[in-house]
C-alpha cells in the first residue's frame with residue numbers, strides 16, 4: 001500500500017523535551033529529525049529499532065483542548081494538544097521507562113491498557129507516546145506466540161486485563177530477550193494475534209437480503225444519477241462523497257468484514273519486525289499487504305487473502321462514476337476521467353481503529369509503478385465512528401488540511417492527488433450512528449476499507 005518517510009517528520013518541541021528527559025538514545029532521533037527536510041520520498045530504514053517506521057503517528061494522543069486547526073467541511077475539531085502534567089499515572093510504567101533502555105524497550109514492545117474509552121487511559125497514554133513518538137501504552141495484551149518475538153501489544157479490546165504483576169513479568173522477559181542480542185530469521189510481525197480480532201461485539205445474523213442485492217437495487221433505483229450538493233472536490237483528483245454508503249449497505253459491509261475477519265486470515269495488529277505496531281487492526285482482501293513485507297508475501301497459498309466481494313467492487317466503481325459526475329459539473333467540462341482515472345480494485349485493506357486508533361501521515365506507494373504512474377485512485381470507505389483525516393503535500397501535520405470522515409462517507413484520491421500524504425489523526429468517540437451499531441454490532445471505533453489496484 002504505502003511507504004513513507006521515516007526520518008522526515010517533525011517532532012514538536014514538547015516531544016523533544018520529553019524525549020530528552022526520558023531517553024538519552026532519543027537524542028539521536030531528535031537531531032536527525034530536526035535536520036531533515038520534507039523531501040517527498042526517502043529511503044526506508046529498518047535496521048535500527050531506534051528508527052521510526054512508516055505509519056508511526058506524528059500526532060500526540062487526544063487529551064487536551066488547547067489547539068484548534070481548521071478542518072472541513074465546517075466543524076472544528078480538537079487536534080489533540082495535550083497537557084503533560086496530566087501524564088502517566090503508572091509509577092510502575094515510569095520505573096520501567098526512565099532508564100536508558102527506555103526507547104528501545106518501548107519500540108520493541110508495547111502494552112495497551114484496554115479499559116476502553118476512559119479519560120484515565122487517555123491521560124496515561126500521553127507520556128507513553130510522547131516518550132518515543134511512536135507507540136507504547138501500559139497495560140495488558142495478548143502474549144503472542146506464533147513468532148519468536150514476544151508480543152505484548154494488542155489493540156484487541158476484548159483482551160482480558162492482566163495484573164500489574166504480570167505486566168512486570170512480561171516486560172522483564174522482553175527486556176532480557178532484547179539484551180540477549182537474539183536475532184531470529186523469522187521475526188515476521190504478522191499473525192502474532194490468535195484468534196483474529198472480532199470487529200463486532202457479539203455474533204450477528206446475516207439478513208435475508210445480501211449486500212449484492214442491496215447494491216444492485218441501489219444501482220437501479222435511479223437515485224444515483226443525482227450528484228448531491230454535499231459531495232465535494234477537495235483538491236484536483238480528490239473527492240469526498242458524503243453519505244454515499246446507505247445505512248443498509250454499511251451494515252452489510254460490517255457483517256461481511258466481520259465474517260471474513262474472524263477467519264484465520266482475518267484481523268490482526270500489523271507492525272514491524274523490530275519496532276512499533278500500527279494503532280489499528282487490519283485485514284487484507286484480494287492481496288496481502290503488511291507494513292514490513294509490503295505486497296511481497298503473496299506466493300504462499302496459506303497466506304492468500306480472501307477475494308474482494310463483488311458487491312464491494314461494484315460500490316467502488318459506482319463511487320468513481322459519482323465522483324466523475326461531480327468533477328464534470330464543477331469544471332463545466334467532460335474531462336473527469338483524465339483528472340480522476342477509473343479503477344477496478346484488486347486489493348482492499350480493511351482497517352479497524354478503536355477509539356485510540358490512528359495512522360501516521362504516509363503515502364500509499366507500494367502499489368505497482370504503473371498503477372501509481374497512471375494515478376489510479378485509492379477509494380476509501382468509512383463506517384462507524386468519525387475520523388479526523390489529515391492530508392497534504394508533505395509529511396507535516398502542521399501544514400496538513402483536515403476533513404472529518406463520517407460513517408457512510410467515501411473519499412477518493414487519484415490523479416495528481418494519488419501520492420498525497422494522508423493519515424488518521426484521531427477517532428471521534430461516540431460519533432457512530434446508533435442505528436448502525438445496534439444493527440451491525442460493530443464495536444466502538446471505525447472501520448475503513450481502502451480499495452486499490454496493484
Ligand SMILES: O=C(O)CCC(=O)C(=O)O
Pocket residue numbers: 001002349351359364380387389405422423424448450
Ligand atoms: O483510515 C483511513 O481513512 C486511511 C487508511 C489508509 O490511509 C491506509 O490504509 O492506507
Ligand SMILES: [Fe+2]
Pocket residue numbers: 001002362363364422450
Ligand atoms: Fe493510506
